Amino acid sequence: MKASDTSAAAPAVLRRRPILVTGGAGFIGSNLADNFATEGHDVLIYDALARPGVERNLEWLKKRHPSRISSVIGDIRDETSVAEAARDAQAVFHMAAQVAVTTSLTDPRADFEINIRGTLNVLDALRQRGDRVPLIFASTNKVYGDLADVELEKTNDAYKPRSPAVRDAGIGESRPLDFHTPYGCSKGAADQYVLDYARSFGIPTCVMRMSCIYGQRQMGTEDQGWVAHFLIRALQGEPITIYGDGCQVRDVLDVSDAVAAYASAWKRSDAVQGRAFNLGGGTANAISLRQLITHIEDVIGRPVETIYADWRAGDQRYYVSDTRLATRELGLKQPISWLKGVAALAAWLQNESGLARSNSLPSSLQNAEALS
Template identity: 85%
Template sequence: MKTTDAQAGAPAVLRRRPVLVTGGAGFIGSNLADRFASEGHDVLIYDVLARPGVDRNLEWLKKRHPSKISAVIGDIRDETAVADAASEAQAVFHMAAQVAVTTSLVDPREDFEINIRGTLNLLDALRQRNERVPLIFASTNKVYGDLADVELEKTNDAYKPRDPAIRDAGIGETRPLDFHTPYGCSKGAADQYVLDYARSFGAPTCVMRMSCIYGQRQMGTEDQGWVAHFLIRALEGEPITIYGDGCQVRDVLDISDAVDAYAAAWKQIDSVQGRAFNLGGGPKNAISLRQLITHIEDVIGRPVETIYSDWRAGDQRYYVSDTRLVTRKLGLKQPTSWLKGVAALASWLQAERGLASLGSTPLPQAAEALS
């Protein structure tokens, strides 16, 4: 286990009851770490730094919170290192994962080791402490499978369910689990382990089955983080490849709203222990890939080239979270409008990557116009 020198005497944070964020240099993890450090918590990041660009997130966190952030560069599969990192944590946010369906199809064994064994390493390290240490787990909408039984119709460049109940509210937590692809199996199994540790051992755990989260500090790729990926390609003047017909629909949620939900789950863990919630933007923030590209064209002020390819394994033509339960249980506010959030992310990516403004309106102004 290697501890970085986030500040002089960095290992001391291990003795100060930190908030542990596994995968804390990643997109969601770094935003969580920033929130908790800003609130005065010591934060310990546990991350292997395998994903390109996440080292920049860690450096950003260190500069913003030099006395609050420490980091252990370690693999979630390392049982001893995980136990050491969790040994004094007051709460754990488990974001570390293999995150791409495509990667899981190439190497399903590694996907298993990271997502299932890694999660079990963490759960059991906390169980053996004999303390009530909350663990909030980042799960996925992929636990519901491809939703092929949901009858759809295509209108205005987007799929819509024929069932008015699903069309108006989205997919609820009572939906049967149906794991597809190795990624769906590994994340789904981890999801169930987290919930069962609450049932079998009384562990204060909670699961967030996330739809598409987007926002600042997202290093989007073709395999994961599609909103940021589309924006990056568009800003750099590169074509966007769409797998399928582009009418597939997801509900998108700004990272600030996702962090609010995770923080609220920690604060209210006694009332949500052992519960799983669908977390996304809900029906008001449901968009197709084509609709996002049209909005990106409006934001950057020029057309975006698109290339179409075959559907990918396990891809859902429609997934929108029914967010009524999570909103009610955690007292969440209405989420950020996707129009405003996407424009703001475009401005951040433009500045982060040092890109010249595209189109007739500078992107920061475009974002402000939507506020």
């Protein structure tokens, strides 16, 4: 795909050494871009706009920051255009990716090209520059595999580890890597490339192995972004399909807390060079799918219909991040409570989607968006 600049401000921005955000029109990328532009940085977004709805995020960013946001519509697999976008960047946040396990199973070659070759394109663009440009990479908890060896017990509506250490703290960075599904392989390989470019070439890279991030500007689907997807279906009065028994547990983190972690990794790039951190809400924000649905029913004030289907490949029964290392090394604050954050996302989604009044939130939660 041939890259093209869509902003008249781009040449000026490029001269000012912008922060490059690949996948910057996506959910986390757009929140990162907004944060940095608000702080007074120039931001160059590199995005193929392949995910439905992300063009609205780009329009929103340009309206909010007309003199700070520039964009290149391009494919991360295009080595030449990636190198051009990275030419003058002062820092790179590499968020562009194929993000769904299901898609990787139907088209593993594209998954490989985007997640591995695309990441190598970004890394090598920085290597060939010959200077120390920080790169922060969005990895995933899927690098740890399905965690089938973690012994679990089912208590009411959630799985819990039998091991007190795992139950109290979660899964730590010392956990052996174990790639499952093409998506796990591609993101895991990219994860390791990013860490090795710090070892081999001295590039100040850092890896964030994310659990479930949710929040404003997330247009979740059944394949990725489950918290927002559940809310969207519920607000539209449509059934939610649960794959498995619904007792699988994840720790969830509001995107504002994720952005703070990424920003801190950049500011501390020398100290965290070549290191990987598990990033999530931790044990205090660990919930099962069933528990989220119960809370959604409380938020919207009506029952939610659920449909059950077979487990999907590579799905972890239990994953909760041990956040102690990231909290200590990145200086992170206490994350937003999932109860508060989900209510805020529900209010934002209702306002964003323009749902009919009959599907509106209870009046007590109309201003929940402001809580975040």
